[in-house]
Amino acid sequence: MNEFPIGLLFAILGLLLLLSAFFSSSETGMMSLNRYRLKHLANEGHRSARLASKLLEEPERLISVILIGNNLVNIAAASLSTIIAIRLLPGREDLAVGIATLLLTLVVLIFSEVTPKTLAQRHPERISFPASYILRVLSSVLSPAVWLVNGIVRGVFWLLRVGKHSSNDDSLSPEELKTIVNESSSTLPEERQSMLLGILELENVTVDDIMVPRNEVRGVDLEDNIEEIAAKIRTIEYTRFPLYKGDLDKVIGIMHIRDAAEFLYADEPSKVMLTKAAKDPYFVPENTPLHTQLINYQDQQLRMAFVVDEYGDIQGLVTLEDILEEIVGEFTTDIANSNKEIHPQRDGSFVIDGTASIRDINRALEWELPTDGPKTLNGLILEHIEDIPDANVSIKIASYLIEILQIKDNAVTAARIRNLGRARSTVDNIL
Known part of the structure; x- marks a missing residue:
């Protein structure tokens, strides 16, 4: 090194500092990537995203490659800065080493650590995607060193009785999903945000929370005379309503208004026309979660169910529309x-x-x-x-x-x- 021109030594030192900045920014950028956006881009065919995603599948290996490279260039830079200082201050080696240590620490801290890491944290994709190509090559070149370092680390963990790390699980709990939806207000319209939260809340709400109470259920009592039944059907405001005898607990079935047309326009209407056209009643326990009931409606092609308590008594009525309103809100403007x-x-x-x-x-x-x-x-x-x-x-x-x-x-x-x-x-x- 003593034969090299001082200018060349400074150039080599600058290159080492740039490499240190590269490794520092790569580490922060790769770890700051949004895993879900990364998966989306990879599924869309984004080549850099696929490569970065593949590197992140083995985080221990990736960290080892970055740290090996970073420590190599930092140690080399420290040695080179000492040589430069001694050559600039001949005969005062102690002072030269102290000045070199102080100045290099300041330069590395500002230009090779804080600045590149802050930049990578603000723009992780811009830093990580190009860096992933270089890191892939280094991963192959430094493979023996990575294997050796990781082997020693595992041995240290074994001596310290530290168990294996749990496998990475990127799945989110419902609470975490709610947090993501709540924090996406800048990119997600309020209506869609509310709908997504409504879907996530379905498992926390049961049918008895949204049912129409028993005393508010409007239906047709088959013990009334024909004229009263016809008048009630003509004035009822629902497309589906229950048929019962005397009391709601003696429900006969569910009638759709269109199926009552034969009864309403018959010359000699009879109650048998209604009982034949009615569909069998469907009962659900009062503590059934809404997301389960929604799936039940879909599987059985139904839109209305009677809610019963533990004794089998009818407590109310829940419809598909009631569940949908939990997701999209009331079908009104105010x-x-x-x-x-x-x-x-x-x-x-x-x-x-x-x-x-x-x-x-x-x-x-x-x-x-x-x-x-x-x-x-x-x-x-x-x-x-x-x-x-x-x-x-x-x-x-x-x-x-x-x-x-x-x-x-x-x-x-x-x-x-x-x-x-x-x-x-x-x-x-x-x-």
């Missing part, structure tokens, strides 16, 4: 105004029917009333009071002030609710 159970007031409060579902209230008004207990507003109030209350009684649940307006048949039929938390934040914003 849920709060279109929902007949929720009545906005001028003072910012809402008068809500006691039979309203708590989940529907939360969805319509973006509230957070507790849903882990009763399903309806009436049930929530009664559970909280633990008694049959009188009208004009007020209670507070979390940040919601609830005033009972009307009681009928031992049930709350109407209540006024004010969200104190929202009102307080609104006042804070004004101030």
